[in-house]
Structures are given as structure tokens and as C-alpha cells.
Amino acid sequence: MPLPDVMLAVLWLGLTAYVLFAGADFGGGVWDLLAGGATAGQRQRDQIEHSIGPVWEANHVWLIFVIVMAWTGFPSVFAAIASTLYIPLTFAALGIIGRGAAFAFRKVSTRLWQRRLFGATFAFSSLATPFFLGTVAGAIASGRVPPGIARGDLIGSWVNPTSLVAGVLAIGTAAYLACVYLTRDAERAGHDDLAEAFRRRALGTGVVVGALSAAGLLVLRADAPGLFVALISGRALPLLLVSIIAGLASLLLLLWRAYVAVRLTAGLAVAGLLWGWGIGQYPWLLPGVSLGDAAATESVLAASLGSLAVGAFLLVPSMWWLYATFQRGRA
Amino acid sequence: MSHAITAEAGAALADLWAARMQMGVSLGWHIVLACLGVGMPAITLLAEWRGHRRGDQYYRLLARRWARAMGVLFAVGAVSGTILSFEMGLLWPGMMGVYGEVIGLPFALEGIAFFIEAIFLGLYLYAWDRLPPRAHLLTGIPIVVAGVASAFFVVCANAWMQHPVGFRVDDGRVVAVRPWAAMFNAAVPSMTTHMILAAFMVAGFGIASVYAVAMLRGRRDRYHRLGLLLPLTVAAIISPVQIYVGDWAARSVAEQQPVKLAAMEGVFTTARAVPLHLGGVMIDDRLRYSLEIPYGLSLLAHWNPDAEIRGLESVPPGDRPPVNIVHWSFQIMVGLGFALLALGAWLAWYWWRHRTMPRTRWFLRATAVSGVAAVAALECGWILTEVGRQPWIVYEVLRTADAVNPAPGLVYGFVLVAAIYVVLTVASVYVMRRLARDVPVPIAPQERDVSGYKVV
Numbered sequence: 001m002p003l004p005d006v007m008l009a010v011l012w013l014g015l016t017a018y019v020l021f022a023g024a025d026f027g028g029g030v031w032d033l034l035a036g037g038a039t040a041g042q043r044q045r046d047q048i049e050h051s052i053g054p055v056w057e058a059n060h061v062w063l064i065f066v067i068v069m070a071w072t073g074f075p076s077v078f079a080a081i082a083s084t085l086y087i088p089l090t091f092a093a094l095g096i097i098g099r100g101a102a103f104a105f106r107k108v109s110t111r112l113w114q115r116r117l118f119g120a121t122f123a124f125s126s127l128a129t130p131f132f133l134g135t136v137a138g139a140i141a142s143g144r145v146p147p148g149i150a151r152g153d154l155i156g157s158w159v160n161p162t163s164l165v166a167g168v169l170a171i172g173t174a175a176y177l178a179c180v181y182l183t184r185d186a187e188r189a190g191h192d193d194l195a196e197a198f199r200r201r202a203l204g205t206g207v208v209v210g211a212l213s214a215a216g217l218l219v220l221r222a223d224a225p226g227l228f229v230a231l232i233s234g235r236a237l238p239l240l241l242v243s244i245i246a247g248l249a250s251l252l253l254l255l256w257r258a259y260v261a262v263r264l265t266a267g268l269a270v271a272g273l274l275w276g277w278g279i280g281q282y283p284w285l286l287p288g289v290s291l292g293d294a295a296a297t298e299s300v301l302a303a304s305l306g307s308l309a310v311g312a313f314l315l316v317p318s319m320w321w322l323y324a325t326f327q328r329g330r331a
Numbered sequence: 332m333s334h335a336i337t338a339e340a341g342a343a344l345a346d347l348w349a350a351r352m353q354m355g356v357s358l359g360w361h362i363v364l365a366c367l368g369v370g371m372p373a374i375t376l377l378a379e380w381r382g383h384r385r386g387d388q389y390y391r392l393l394a395r396r397w398a399r400a401m402g403v404l405f406a407v408g409a410v411s412g413t414i415l416s417f418e419m420g421l422l423w424p425g426m427m428g429v430y431g432e433v434i435g436l437p438f439a440l441e442g443i444a445f446f447i448e449a450i451f452l453g454l455y456l457y458a459w460d461r462l463p464p465r466a467h468l469l470t471g472i473p474i475v476v477a478g479v480a481s482a483f484f485v486v487c488a489n490a491w492m493q494h495p496v497g498f499r500v501d502d503g504r505v506v507a508v509r510p511w512a513a514m515f516n517a518a519v520p521s522m523t524t525h526m527i528l529a530a531f532m533v534a535g536f537g538i539a540s541v542y543a544v545a546m547l548r549g550r551r552d553r554y555h556r557l558g559l560l561l562p563l564t565v566a567a568i569i570s571p572v573q574i575y576v577g578d579w580a581a582r583s584v585a586e587q588q589p590v591k592l593a594a595m596e597g598v599f600t601t602a603r604a605v606p607l608h609l610g611g612v613m614i615d616d617r618l619r620y621s622l623e624i625p626y627g628l629s630l631l632a633h634w635n636p637d638a639e640i641r642g643l644e645s646v647p648p649g650d651r652p653p654v655n656i657v658h659w660s661f662q663i664m665v666g667l668g669f670a671l672l673a674l675g676a677w678l679a680w681y682w683w684r685h686r687t688m689p690r691t692r693w694f695l696r697a698t699a700v701s702g703v704a705a706v707a708a709l710e711c712g713w714i715l716t717e718v719g720r721q722p723w724i725v726y727e728v729l730r731t732a733d734a735v736n737p738a739p740g741l742v743y744g745f746v747l748v749a750a751i752y753v754v755l756t757v758a759s760v761y762v763m764r765r766l767a768r769d770v771p772v773p774i775a776p777q778e779r780d781v782s783g784y785k786v787v
């Protein structure tokens with residue numbers, strides 16, 4: 001594979017990891033918001049906090065990774081996206097601040113009003129951040145970010161049917177992944193009633209997200225016909241099918257309470273959608289800008305990818321250790 | 332018609348100003364947390380190690396306290412850093428769209444360091460009760476290494492903006508990039524060393540001041556004494572080295588950015604045997620009311636009393652940085668550097684004579700303000716570095732005004748971001764103060780993640 005393609009694939013892998021891991025952390029915040037009153041929701045909130053606590057920072061780094069790879073590998077595309085979409089990206093950045101800081105603050109707070117205040121900030125920004133990031137994805141997918149600096153419509157680029165559906169879909173996916181993961185976490189901790197509650201929600205959100213994705217396809221048909229055609233007939237079709245099948249399988253697995261297996265299929269359903277989009281749009285990054293036009297110099301790609309490959313020898317075992325440590329039951 | 336054009340230009344100027352302020356505020360904020368992120372893990376590990384080796388419960392308690400604070404500080408540091416990576420594109424697409432790839436390598440490496448840091452932080456903080464003490468101690472080491480490494484990498488990127496090399500521009504596109512040469516440019520050695528040492532000074536003096544305040548309020552037990560002495564010793568050992576490295580930094584500025592040096596020293600006319608100016612204000616291209624040390628600058632910058640120093644007049648007025656800000660930032664940083672050195676020397680001298688820390692309240696008062704002083708020196712150093720580079724964003728290659736996002740409305744973004752940072756500052760200070768006032772052993776029920784491990 002030529003280096004620009006490798007770079008794009010690595011970037012997309014990073015994005016997938018961000019959506020699957022950090023997405024679930026945001027989803028945890030969404031369920032925190034919906035957990036009910038301070039005493040009634042206490043146990044759910046504890047479970048959520050317990051699951052997110054040790055891993056959210058590592059999960060969050062995937063976003064940094066994606067941003068840095070974008071400006072290293074495709075600088076002009078990065079500049080076009082960031083300058084045209086500066087409004088939703090600013091909101092997303094503020095949401096990230098609110099989420100991370102408030103989560104950490106709440107953890108060390110003891111008084112009820114403090115925990116409420118920080119908790120509300122945490123939960124609200126968990127809702128807002130995926131939404132704004134979703135609108136950015138929608139803007140790119142529907143070809144509303146022209147090349148050049150700040151050439152696109154500052155508002156219309158992200159306030160449009162595709163962006164709005166993508167924003168809501170991002171929240172839905174985050175919430176769905178979160179309760180799928182939380183069922184197993186709760187079960188392992190011996191809280192079977194909590195696991196049941198999360199399972200019911202996973203089923204409900206799964207159906208809603210599935211319906212949303214279908215509606216999203218219809219919106220795409222009207223709003224971004226090019227991508228729609230690629231998704232339903234072109235190279236991207238197999239991935240779309242994988243996503244649909246995995247989504248349906250997840251519902252069944254949830255019905256059967258196969259909480260470990262459903263993690264895999266739920267992840268696959270989301271990843272299928274993401275890669276379907278990527279493959280559907282390939283090789284066009286922005287309207288009129290192909291991968292080849294935008295890619296950085298070979299020497300830069302080689303140096304960064306080479307460093308990442310070496311870094312992976314450190315990262316993969318460390319990450320494995322982190323997740324393994326906290327996925328093991330408490331002895 | 333012409334009126335409309337000037338109004339538009341005015342709005343664009345306001346947006347440029349807002350973008351610079353936003354960058355300055357968010358960087359100035361992040362850097363404090365980043366310094367704690369670099370320095371605190373090492374100091375905490377030192378305490379944990381001593382506690383483990385000597386079975387001293389006070390050291391172990393201190394390590395626990397500092398780890399708890401680190402959990403909060405790292406979270407805030409991480410999110411404030413994330414905003415920065417957004418802002419590189421949101422505010423400066425003109426730079427990132429062309430040169431993003433040239434400085435991409437250090438940022439990619441920094442990404443690896445962040446992963447390592449975040450992963451092992453998760454293990455260190457949350458697996459305290461799941462790992463044997465020695466293994467737990469070992470999980471802290473990657474945090475220290477990755478923290479220092481990420482400071483190194485990100486300053487490499489900044490150093491490139493000061494001393495851009497390793498690429499050619501052809502028709503608005505960069506070609507022939509040599510990423511390793513760009514990363515290891517000549518400004519890197521002194522800047523990175525100076526930055527990393529600054530991080531340890533900020534963390535060391537910063538933690539010590541918390542305990543100095545507590546001791547001033549009458550809590551003088553062994554726990555508080557050790558909490559003051561350990562970080563203060565670390566910072567005191569580093570202070571003299573830092574002054575030496577600062578001198579090295581000044582000499583590389585003299586070589587690489589003569590205009591910045593002229594602004595730092597308020598030198599207007601190019602001349603030989605230039606004196607060192609202490610204090611003073613630049614009015615109408617002349618530095619007034621300053622104290623002069625004959626030959627000082629020529630000596631310091633080039634080790635030669637007769638060396639030539641380029642003045643600001645050597646470049647057109649539009650290419651000169653704002654002198655007073657740069658000059659005063661430099662003066663304040665150097666002044667504070669020597670003041671902190673004196674504090675460390677006081678401790679060392681007294682310890683050598685009496686084997687204990689100075690008893691007077693003045694020592695505690697000085698230690699109590701040392702944390703603020705170290706942060707102030709740090710901020711001044713960065714303001715000097717960044718404002719002294721103006722009007723260039725990439726020195727002598729790209730102007731800041733040509734790099735800024737031309738989209739309207741950046742002013743509102745700045746107001747919003749500034750407001751959020753005020754709230755974030757208030758909340759962080761409040762939470763940290765509360766943590767500091769807690770009884771030493773965390774007993775809050777939601778703390779079971781960390782408190783399951785019996786310290787005492």
C-alpha cells in the first residue's frame with residue numbers, strides 16, 4: 001500500500017478506536033444524566049464512574065492521535081476542516097473540557113451539592129460533545145467543507161440535515177455502546193439487577209439507533225447522493241451489511257444475556273458504519289481533493305508511521321495490561 | 332465603500348487579537364498543569380519509594396495524597412491540552428495547512444508519550460490495592476519518563492517555530508521536508524532542557540508552598556515537615572542548574588533570533604560593547620530609566636566584552652516585537668530565578684549548619700510564595716519566547732497575521748473560551764483546596780477505588 005493510504009487507514013483506525021472506547025465513556029455520561037435522582041441513581045452512577053475512571057484518559061488520547069495524524073498526514077485538509085467548522089469544533093472542545101474536568105472534580109467531592117453540580121456538568125457535556133463531533137462528521141461526509149481556508153459556510157456547513165442526523169446518531173451510538181459495556185461490568189461486579197437495567201436500555205437504544213441509521217440513509221439520499229450511492233451499491237455495501245447484521249445479532253445476544261459476545265457485535269455494528277463511510281468516500285477527502293492531492297511528503301509519512309510502528313511495541317502490551325487489570329474481577 | 336472596507340479590516344484585526352489572546356490564555360493555563368504533570372509523578376514516586384524503603388508511614392501518606400491530587404490535575408491537564416490541539420487548527424489554519432506536516436513528527440511522538448502516560452496513570456492511581464508495593468512503584472516510572480518525553484517533544488515543535496529548518500517552500504507548498512532535521516533544530520537543546528527543569532521547579536516549589544501555608548497555620552508535625560522538605564529539596568537542587576541553562580538559552584537566542592535578544596534587552600542601535608540594562612521602559616525607541624552594567628550584554632551573549640549586538644533598528648518597524656513586554660518578562664523571570672535560588676541556598680546553608688530546616692516564620696513565608704514565583708517565572712519565560720518572536724508565527728517565514736483563521740467571529744470564541752477558563756480556574760482551585768484540607772486518609776465513600784488500600 002502506498003504511504004498516504006497507510007496513513008489514512010491508521011487515522012481511520014484511530015477514529016474507530018476513539019468512537020468505540022471514548023464514545024462509550026461519553027455514553028456513560030449520558031446514562032449518568034438519565035440515572036434519576038441523587039439517591040435512586042446512586043448505584044448506577046457508581047457503576048458508571050467505576051467503569052470509566054481508570055480508562056477514560058487513555059481512551060481520550062485517541063482523539064489527540066486522530067487530530068495530530070490529520071495535520072501531519074493531510075495538512076491542507078486539516079486546515080480546511082478546522083477553519084470552516086471552527087464553531088462546532090470550539091463547542092466540542094469546550095464539551096471535552098467540561099466532561100473531563102467535571103468528572104475528575106466530582107470524584108473527589110463529598111458534598112451533595114458539589115457532586116450534583118459537577119455531575120450535571122459531566123453529564124451535559126457528555127451529551128453535547130458527541131453531538132458536535134457528529135455534526136463535523138456530517139459536514140465532511142456531505143461535502144460541505146470545500147478546500148482552502150474558511151471557504152465553507154460557517155453555519156450551513158454543520159447545520160444541515162446530514163450533520164444533524166450524524167450528531168444525534170453519535171449520541172445514540174455512544175449511549176448504546178455504553179450500556180452494552182456496562183451490562184457486563186455490572187454483572188462481573190455481582191450487581192445482577194443493574195445488569196438487567198442496563199440490558200433493557202441496551203435493547204431499547206439498540207432499536208432506536210438502528211432506526212436512526214436507517215433514517216440517516218434516507219437523509220443521505222436526499223442530501224449527499226454521492227455517498228448514498230457508494231453506500232448502497234458500491235464498495236461500501238459489504239461493510240454496511242456487516243453493520244446491519246452485527247446490529248441485529250447484538251439485539252439477539254442481549255436477549256440471551258450473552259454480555260461478552262455482544263460487546264464484539266455491537267462494536268462491529270458501529271465500526272461497519274464508520275468504515276462504510278470511509279470506503280464510500282475514498283479517495284476523496286474533500287470535494288475535488290483526493291488523497292493523493294492532500295497527502296504530506298513521503299519523508300514525513302515514513303517518519304511518522306515508522307515512529308508509530310515502533311511506539312506500538314510499547315503501546316499494545318501496556319494497553320492490554322490496563323484493560324486486563326480492570327476487566328479482571330476484584331479478587 | 333471605503334468605510335465598509337476599513338470596518339472589515341478592523342474586525343479582522345480584532346479577530347487576530349482575539350486569536351492571539353485565546354492561544355496565550357489556553358497555553359498559559361495548560362503549561363502550569365503540564366509542569367505539574369511532568370514534575371509531580373517523580374516527586375510522588377520519591378516519597379513512595381522512601382516510604383517503602385524505610386517503612387515510614389508519613390512518606391506513604393504523602394505519596395497517597397499527591398497521587399490523589401494528580402488524578403485531578405492530570406484530568407484537567409489533559410483536557411486543557413486537547414483544546415490546544417484543536418486551536419492549532421481553529422485559530423492558525425494558515426500555519427497548520429502548510430507547515431503542519433513539518434512539525435507533525437514531534438507531535439506524533441508526543442501522542443505515543445500521552446498514551447503511555449495515560450495508561451500508566453490509570454494503573455498507578457487505580458491499581459494501588461491490586462499490585463504489590465514494588466510493582467506499584469514500577470508502574471509510576473513510565474509516567475515520569477512519558478511526562479518528560481512529552482514536554483521534550485512539544486517544545487521541539489515550538490523550537491521549530493523559533494528556528495524553522497528542514498524544509499523548502501515551492502509555490503506555496505512545502506517540499507523536501509526532512510522531518511528529523513526539523514525536529515532536532517538548533518533551538519531544541521537549550522529550550523527543552525530549560526523547560527523540563529522549569530517543570531520540576533514549578534512542581535517542587537508548588538507542592539512545598541502548600542505545606543508551608545499549612546505550617547504557618549500551626550500544623551508543624553512530621554507529616555507537614557516532610558511534605559515541605561522533600562519537594563523543596565528537589566526544587567532547590569535544580570534552581571542553580573536552571574540559571575546556568577537560562578544563560579545558555581539566552582546565548583542561543585542571541586545567535587538564532589537577534590531581534591528577540593534586542594527586544595529582551597531594549598537595545599535599539601546596533602553597537603559593540605553593549606551594556607546590560609536592568610529595568611527601564613522603552614519610550615520612542617529609547618530605553619529610559621534603566622540601570623546599566625557596562626559591557627554586560629556583550630559579555631553574557633557572546634563571552635566577549637567587545638562583541639557586536641544587533642539592535643532593533645536593524646529590521647523595519649513592522650518586524651519588531653513589542654519591546655516592553657519582552658524586556659520586562661525577561662527581567663522578571665531572571666529576578667525570580669535568583670530569588671528562588673536564594674531560597675534554596677538558605678535551606679542548604681541552614682541544613683548544613685543545623686541538620687534541620689530554618690525555624691523562622693520568614694522561611695515559611697518565603698516558601699509559601701515560592702510556588703507562585705516559580706509559576707510567574709514560567710509564564711514570563713513563555714511570554715518572552717512567544718511575544719519576542721512576533722510578528723512572526725514561524726520565525727522569518729510566516730507572519731502571524733497571515734496564519735490566522737480569516738473566518739469572522741473569533742472574538743466571540745475568545746470571550747466564550749476565556750469565560751470557561753475562569754470557571755475552570757475557580758473550580759480547580761476550589762477542589763484542590765478542599766483536597767488539601769481533607770484529613771490525610773481518604774475516607775469518602777466514593778473513594779473506594781483508591782481508598783481500599785490501607786495506608787496506615
Ligand code: HDD
Binds near residue numbers: 523530717
Ligand atoms: C521556573 C521557571 C524559570 C526560571 C527560574 C528561569 N526560566 Fe527562562 N524560561 C522559562 C522558565 C524559567 C520557560 C520554561 O518559561 C521558558 C520559555 C521557553 C523555554 O524554553 O523556557 C524560558 C525561556 C527563556 C529564554 C528564551 C528562550 C527562547 O526564546 O528561545 C531565555 C533567554 C531565558 N529563559 C533565560 C533565563 C535566565 C537567564 C534565567 C536565570 C535566572 C531563567 N531563564 C530562569
Ligand code: HEM
Binds near residue numbers: 356
Ligand atoms: C510548545 C508549545 C507551544 C506551541 C506549539 C505554541 C504555539 C503558539 C502559536 C501557534 C501561537 C499563535 C501565533 C503567534 O501569536 O505567534 C502562540 C502564541 C502565543 N503563545 Fe505559544 N506555544 C507554545 C507554548 C506556549 C506557552 C507554554 C505559553 C505560556 C504562556 C505560550 C504563550 C503564548 C502567547 C502569550 C502567545 C501570544 C503571542 C502574541 O500573539 O503576541 N506559548 N503560541
Ligand code: HEM
Binds near residue numbers: 361
Ligand atoms: C511547553 C509547552 C507544553 C508542555 C511542557 C506540555 C506538556 C504536557 C504534559 C506533560 C501533558 C500530560 C500531563 C497532564 O496532562 O497534566 C500534557 C497534556 C497534553 N498536552 Fe501539553 N504541553 C505543552 C504544550 C502543548 C501544546 C502546544 C499542545 C497542543 C498543540 C499540547 C497538547 C496536549 C494534549 C492534547 C494533552 C493531553 C494528553 C492526554 O490526554 O493525556 N500541549 N502536555
